[in-house]
Amino acid sequence: MKRVLSLTLGLCLLATCMSAQVLNNANTNQSSFYGNWMANSTNAVATGAGTMSLNQCYFRTNPNGVNQAGSPFAGTGMNSTFFPLVVGESVTIVDGASTETLAITAVGAPAQAPVSSVTPFTCSFTVSSFGYAHAAGVTVISGDSGLWEAAADNGKGYGITSPAIVYSGMCTTASTTNSAVYLLGTGDLATAACSVTSIGQLIVAPRAGVMRNLSVSAGTAGYASTSGVFVVTKNGPGGSSTALTCTVGTATSCQDVTHLVHFNAGDYFTISFTGASTSSETLANVVATVELF
Numbered sequence: 001m002k003r004v005l006s007l008t009l010g011l012c013l014l015a016t017c018m019s020a021q022v023l024n025n026a027n028t029n030q031s032s033f034y035g036n037w038m039a040n041s042t043n044a045v046a047t048g049a050g051t052m053s054l055n056q057c058y059f060r061t062n063p064n065g066v067n068q069a070g071s072p073f074a075g076t077g078m079n080s081t082f083f084p085l086v087v088g089e090s091v092t093i094v095d096g097a098s099t100e101t102l103a104i105t106a107v108g109a110p111a112q113a114p115v116s117s118v119t120p121f122t123c124s125f126t127v128s129s130f131g132y133a134h135a136a137g138v139t140v141i142s143g144d145s146g147l148w149e150a151a152a153d154n155g156k157g158y159g160i161t162s163p164a165i166v167y168s169g170m171c172t173t174a175s176t177t178n179s180a181v182y183l184l185g186t187g188d189l190a191t192a193a194c195s196v197t198s199i200g201q202l203i204v205a206p207r208a209g210v211m212r213n214l215s216v217s218a219g220t221a222g223y224a225s226t227s228g229v230f231v232v233t234k235n236g237p238g239g240s241s242t243a244l245t246c247t248v249g250t251a252t253s254c255q256d257v258t259h260l261v262h263f264n265a266g267d268y269f270t271i272s273f274t275g276a277s278t279s280s281e282t283l284a285n286v287v288a289t290v291e292l293f
Contacts, residue, residue, distance in 0.1 A: 033061040033146065033150065034061065034082065034084070034142070034146030034147075034149040034150040034153065035142050035144075035145040035146025035147075035149070036142075036146070037056075037059040037084050037141065037142060037146075037149070038056075038139060038140070038141050039054040039055055039056040039057075039139070039140050039141075040054065040055045040056070040137055040138065040139055040140070041053065041054060041055075041093075041134065041136055041137060041138050041140060042054065042055050042122075042136055043136050044133070044134065044135050044136050045130050045133065045134050046130070046133050047129070047130050047131065047132060047133050048129055048130060049126070049127070049128055049129055049130075050126065050127065050130050051106075051108070051124050051125070051126040052093075052124060052125060052126075052127075052134070052140070053108070053122060053123070053124040054122075054123055054124065054125075054140060055119050056119060057083060057110040057119075057121040057122070057123040058081045058082070058083055058110065058121065059081065059082060059083075059084060060080070060081055061080050061081070061082060061153075082149060082152075082153040083109070083110060083123070084142065084149045084152075085104060085107045085123060085125050086104065086107065086148050086149070086152040086260065087104055087105065087106060087107055088103060088104065088148070088243070088259070088260050088262075089103070089104050089143065089144075089148035089149070089152070089260070090102060090103050090104070090142075090143025090144055090148070091104060091125065091140055091141070091142065091143045092140070092141050092142065092143045093134060093138055093139070093140055094138060094139040094140070094141060095132065095134050095138045095139075098131075098132035098133075098134065100130075100131045100132060101143040102127040102129075102130065102131075102143070103127065103128075103143075104125045104126065104127060105126050105127055105128050106125070106126035107123075107124070107125050107126070108122075108123050108124035108125065108126075109123060110122070110123045111123070144262075147208065147209065147210055147262070147293075148210055148260060148262070150210075150293055151209070151210035151212055151260055151293035152260065165206070165209075165291065165292045165293075166289055166290075166291050167203060167289065167290050167291075167292065168287060168288065168289040169270075169271055169287075169288055170285075170286060170287040170288070171193065171284075171285075171286055172193055172284065172285050173193040173284050173285075174220070174275075174281055174282055174283060174284040203268060203269065204266060204267070204268045205263040205264065205265060205266065205267045205268070205269070205292060206265065207265050208262075208263065208264050208265050209262075209263055209292045209293050210260045210261065210262055210263070210292070210293045211232065211242075211244065211260070211261045211262075211263055211269070211290050211291065211292050211293075212244070212257070212259065212260045212261070212290070212291055212293065213255070213256075213257055213289075213290060213291045214230065214232060214244045214245070214246055214255065214256040214257075214271070214288065214289075214290050215253075215254075215255045215288065215289050215290075216228070216230050216246060216248055216253060216254050216255070216273075216286060216287070216288045217252060217253045217286070217287050218248055218252045218253065218283055218284065218285060218286045218287075219252070219284060219285025219286075220252075220282050220283060220284040220285055221248070221250050221251060221252050221282065221283065222248050222249055222250050222251075222275070222276065222281070222282060222283035223250070223275070223276045223280050223281045223282045223283065224249070224250065224276040225247075225249045225250060226247075226249070226274075226275075226276045227247075227248060227249055227250065227275050227276045227281060227282075227283045228247060228248030228249065228254070228273050228274075228275065228283045228286070229245070229247045229248075229273055229274045230245060230246050230247070230248070230254065230271060230272070230273040230288060231244065231245040231271070231272055231273070232244040232245070232261060232269060232270075232271055232290060233269060233270045233271070233272055234261065234263070234267060234269050235267055235268055235269065239269075239270075242259075242261040243259040243260075243261060244256050244259050244261050244290065245259075248273075248283060248286075263292065271288045271290070273286075
């Protein structure tokens with residue numbers, strides 16, 4: 001049986017005022033900076049799996065009205081540009097009685113348009129099943145008021161250094177049991193050997209958001225390539241594994257900076273990992289962090 005370690009995460013508050021600023025920016029500015037983009041489709045799609053192309057690919061993080069931008073700009077703060085399409089994100093297709101909100105399964109990144117085109121870039125998104133047929137020219141907007149877009153852009157438009165809430169958890173010694181092993185929060189880590197077999201306190205998401213940027217480091221490398229397969233689990237032990245995952249193996253670190261996972265206010269979560277199926281496992285002194293945007 002593989003050993004399983006579940007890290008119940010504690011909130012790292014570097015300063016009370018900074019925490020308040022982070023929450024305020026995430027709640028107040030998310031929709032106005034990232035949620036008001038709008039584009040139109042350039043092709044018709046039938047029901048079922050399909051790809052829709054857009055006439056606009058870049059947008060400015062400007063809270064005043066439709067924020068189109070002709071080309072990307074790599075700055076931060078208001079009026080920096082972002083590309084809103086992300087795998088896993090939802091978009092709403094505004095089409096009268098056929099309006100629908102769908103999850104993106106693939107993205108066609110912006111590419112230079114032909115000289116004859118009226119827009120400088122072309123881009124597209126794919127969904128697994130359009131519920132309705134749509135003619136060219138329908139309007140496409142954010143499906144969640146800019147939540148995923150802000151996370152994918154690392155919140156650069158907010159005008160603060162770190163718009164995310166950072167959670168971290170850890171354990172010290174290598175696990176010596178084949179049972180599920182759990183950690184308490186960061187306030188209870190003085191003797192956090194990987195040998196606790198009952199779950200401690202759970203951390204609850206204080207607001208709706210997107211979790212991303214799983215990062216793991218270990219003081220001692222794992223025993224085998226299968227050592228330290230980390231995954232964020234939603235709604236605790238027995239909950240669902242998410243797409244946020246990385247494997248330490250025989251190295252001392254791993255990251256997942258690709259996947260985004262949506263959380264509702266009140267959802268709780270843990271980080272777990274499986275070790276190599278052997279009593280010789282050496283992976284120890286691990287620290288894992290994730291960010292909630």
